[in-house]
Amino acid sequence: MNARRPTRQVTIGDARVGFVKIGGGKPDASGRATEPAPVSVQTMTTGYTYDIDACVAEINRLTAAGADVVRVAVPEKKDTEALKRIIPQVRVPIVADVHFHFQRALEAIEAGVHKIRLNPGNISDRAQVTDVIQACKARGLPIRVGVNEGSIIERKDKERRLKELGAFFSDNRRGYLLAIMITKLEEYLDVFYEQDFYDVVISAKSMDPVTVIEAYTEISKRFDHPLHLGVTHAGPKETGCIRSVVALGTLLAGGIGDTIRISYASDAVYEVEDGLELVYSLGLRERKGVELIACPTCGRIQVDLISLVQDVRKKLSAEVALPIKVAVMGCIVNGPGEAEGADVAVFAGDRRGIIYVQGERVANVPEEQILDRLLIECKQFEARVQRGEARLGEKKVDIVPPDPIGALGSGWEKMAAEKLRAGGEDGGTGVALTVGRS
Ligand code: SF4
Structure with a gap:
């Protein structure tokens, strides 16, 4: 096992649901070095957020299973509206997963969500991103920037840069893909840094475990933000378990990764149980339960x-x-x-x-x-x-x-x-x- 990579530290939550710290090891704003927080385990609800009672019940079931943070999708206004009634009924920090429309992020922030997840492939307008950053900054909320394989696209003017970056990686297809991820991250984070906003967690998921290992390894050398690890579209539990554990276990054993989500096409409780077992097995968390x-x-x-x-x-x-x-x-x-x-x-x-x-x-x-x-x-x-x-x-x-x-x-x-x-x-x-x- 390698020592944990030092990062900035991000805090999610409030006094009512509790605080979850992600990452750490680098000096904070006061100059004091923070201890790396235990690797936290996240998951995501599978039902519709606007179905309030069912959403609350699912979040509470995931919390009882041991989830440290729960993410919900907010594709429509009725979802962000629902958050106002969901959040007071749960006891875990909630992340709003925002796709396509920055207004959903602003509405979720108003509704009291604890963290926002943005996708540079879908929300890229500088002014819109700036609005979200400013709203988070005003409330002390962190943002996850997720450059997942499925949502990033080629840009012609980046060819030279992509080629240069691609040389770092093991083969052309992966090299190309990873180069796009890194270029996207650099561009996107520039907007955050211009706003003097550093409460950022990064993810770079792929459905290919080797790409995940290479992407996070490279990102860990270039950025000092905490990393949210995951293999996306990993499939059903039976096979997704292997795909996720190969990638996440390799990275965590190498000291890379501060929070994880195992993704299955099945009941999200399995994601929590397997995520916890992974961090327990690597000695990254004190075990709870038998x-x-x-x-x-x-x-x-x-x-x-x-x-x-x-x-x-x-x-x-x-x-x-x-x-x-x-x-x-x-x-x-x-x-x-x-x-x-x-x-x-x-x-x-x-x-x-x-x-x-x-x-x-x-x-x-x-x-x-x-x-x-x-x-x-x-x-x-x-x-x-x-x-x-x-x-x-x-x-x-x-x-x-x-x-x-x-x-x-x-x-x-x-x-x-x-x-x-x-x-x-x-x-x-x-x-x-x-x-x-x-
Ligand atoms: S403990 Fe006994 S029954 Fe179980 S695998 Fe070993 S030899 Fe077989």
């Missing part, structure tokens, strides 16, 4: 682990707030080593689940009771942590010898138990293992 480890299953499995893992994920994310590490393992062969460091673990076998809390065996229940019992154990453990009686990640007990081998079923279970008894398989894990029927 960290789930689960085996991928194989021919040794003896319970319906795939359904169990899904149920455990849903239950625990809804009911456990602390970042407890929970392991759900299909058998005793590789389970103990792979569950190392888990606070709570369940090992399945022979249609039963054996549950451990920090190495201590606490239950051995039939398959149909695993979910409920695991939830009870997690909540009790959470309560102990909150009372200061236990600590997350603390290892208490080393390996517990298996039950008598004669009580075990199939041959591989006996072999695994023998290995464990010989003392070589636990790898020092704090999660103990016992196998057998009871």
Whole structure:
């Protein structure tokens, strides 16, 4: 992991919805260097903004899922009108995504929105952009400038510049595209700088993950504004996840990126969940809620682990707030080593689940009771942590010898138990293992 790239810092929000800082690390107006803010996770509503009740319900659902900032589209006046009634009902900073008409931006600002997103490909008139900048400046609102691949166009008088810039990039098509993005940004930001306005976040999304990596890498060398990362039109969750994580993970691991949006053609809650998991996995945010480890299953499995893992994920994310590490393992062969460091673990076998809390065996229940019992154990453990009686990640007990081998079923279970008894398989894990029927 590279250190975060220092940027200016931008703040979104107000006292009622809370403040979200984006970027940081460079000296602020008073000359003091700001700490880079944790990488924030954004998403966008999928419904019509003018459908007020549905929009509020969707924003609140996305907020409950963990979104730090929510964007809404405001293509028409009825959308910006709706914002006046939506914003007082939500508890998260709202960004108005303005396409085509600068008046929508002015109306959204009047309605109390917390940030504006402008697209240089669609709103380029200098006087109009200046009006929006001045309105944001008067209210202390930041602006995101998004030069997405789909909305920028070729300009003949830029050919020499494009060619020069294109030499920086890996191939002609990408080089050309990226050159346009950078040229657009330079032109557009000149208008902002002329107005002495620097509360700008930049995005340069493409549907091609490699273009995204190259574009943001180049932009990070040329501009000191915070960067909003994203792969646009990434597709459904099943494939969009890979496209987004490849690009955003590469950039974030390289220290580039201050806020992210993962885009899927599906429920936006998935965007939030996957965005959070990405920043947690890279250690860029302190985890909220359970960290789930689960085996991928194989021919040794003896319970319906795939359904169990899904149920455990849903239950625990809804009911456990602390970042407890929970392991759900299909058998005793590789389970103990792979569950190392888990606070709570369940090992399945022979249609039963054996549950451990920090190495201590606490239950051995039939398959149909695993979910409920695991939830009870997690909540009790959470309560102990909150009372200061236990600590997350603390290892208490080393390996517990298996039950008598004669009580075990199939041959591989006996072999695994023998290995464990010989003392070589636990790898020092704090999660103990016992196998057998009871
Ligand atoms: S823990 Fe057991 S069931 Fe799960 S993948 Fe590993 S060997 Fe297979």
